[in-house]
Amino acid sequence: MKTMNGRRSSGSVLTVLLTILICVQAYAEDNMTVRITAPESGSKWSPCININLTAEATIQTGTIKNVKFYKREGLQFIGQATKVPYTFVMKEAQPGFYDIIAKVTDDANNTAFSETIYFTVGENEDGNMLFNGDFECSGKPWVMGLTGTARATVVYDSMAELYSGQAMMMTIQDGGELSWYIQYYQNFPIYAGHTYFVSFWAVAMEPKAISVNFQENGGDWTVPWQQDLEVYDPALYGPFEFQCMEDDITAQFKFILGANTTEIWLDHVVIVDNLANAVPAGEAGVSRTFHLLGNHPNPFNSSTAIRYRMPAPGNVVLDIFDIQGRKIRTLSEAFNQAGTHQVFWDGTDAFSLPVPSGTYLFNVKASAGGKSWSENGKMLLVK
Secondary structure, three states: OEOOOOOEOHHHHHHHHHHHHHHHHHHHHHHEEEEEEEOOOOOEEOOOOOEEEEEEEEEOOOOEEEEEEEEOOOOEEEEEEOOOOEEEEEOOOOOEEEEEEEEEEEOOOOEEEOOOEEEEEOOOOOOEOOOOOOOOHHHOOOEEEEOOOOEEEEEEEOOOOOOOOOEEEEEEEEOOOOHHHEEEEEEOOEOOOOEEEEEEEEEEOOOEEEEEEEEOOOOOOOOOEEEEEEEOOOEEEEEEEEEOOOOEOOOEEEEEOOOOOOOEEEEEEEEEEOOOOOOOOOOOOOOOOOEEEEEEOOOEOOOEEEEEEEOOOEEEEEEEEEOOOOEEEEEEEEEEOOEEEEEEEOOEOOOOOEOOOEEEEEEEEEEEOOEEEEEEEEEEEOO
16 A cells, blocks of 8 residues: 555555564574573572583574573573583572573574573572572672762671571661662562562661662662561561562662661562462473462561462362461362462461461362362461
8 A cells, every 4th residue: 555645654664564574583583593401491409509501503594693591581681602512601600590591693683592491599489589588699699789978888697596597787887868878689570460579587786767679770760669667676577568560671679778877687588479480381381280389488477478379270278277286277268260379377366366486387178170189388487
């Protein structure tokens, strides 16, 4: 179709351009292939060691320029290799859950992508998408940001009252005029429709006002969620719930720690994504069995979420018991659709009365598709 002056309409031009782009990409994918050969998908690795990312790439016409590796669904560049074997050494791998893809580029800048592989470094709770919340491996990928006159130093030290043997200790020489003049953060893309549960252990030398938030990195520096709180006694803080309404692939998760000079220790920072899968789709096929995914946080001091995955629609009964095996309450008895679910327990019994600190057991009975399962878990309530 042409306009009256003989030029093509913008809609026709756009269609032609899209067709060309699709053809170019199809050519590139037919002409080049790339697959990740190491590490093995589903493998587990010790923290703070070097891990080789290796890809096998082929090309029919042209020359391969490089192979690049990415994590976070292809959003965060890790490193690249320019010659066979296409290997990049990921040094001092931080604890966390990794999804890795490889991209091959030829001398004409055509590209092709590998399938995603998944692996875990260190001990990582199901659904936790934060890297290195226990501050191992020299604290990477955490970054401290200072503004104005603010001055602070960070060391990683033992703190017996906290979750693990090592915590982040921040000493503040000048807190600056505003609280955000001292930030401690890492990149953390967020997605609409996901619910994130943030928790951490902390202690301060005296009552200290802090904030935790997610913030856009640039643009309007939008803060879609923030939790203000006071830290003092060594304790678990959270979980705090954030229901995300908009995607932000630039987002950063931050501790806002300025405007005072009170020292603070942080440990075992966890961000659970309610839609994160323990076994990613396509990695092991569609699950045909029930999976109890544990509870988070654990230990806890206010509430905890018990998570499980149903292979098909069915009935679920969730009971809480004390360490002697006496039933405390039936927390849930309901029909569930297939997929991942979570039920919160606030540390109360069947009469809504608080239970004392201690170890508690939970049992989940599920039936779906003519099959039945019964699985148990253990959790620690700390007050």
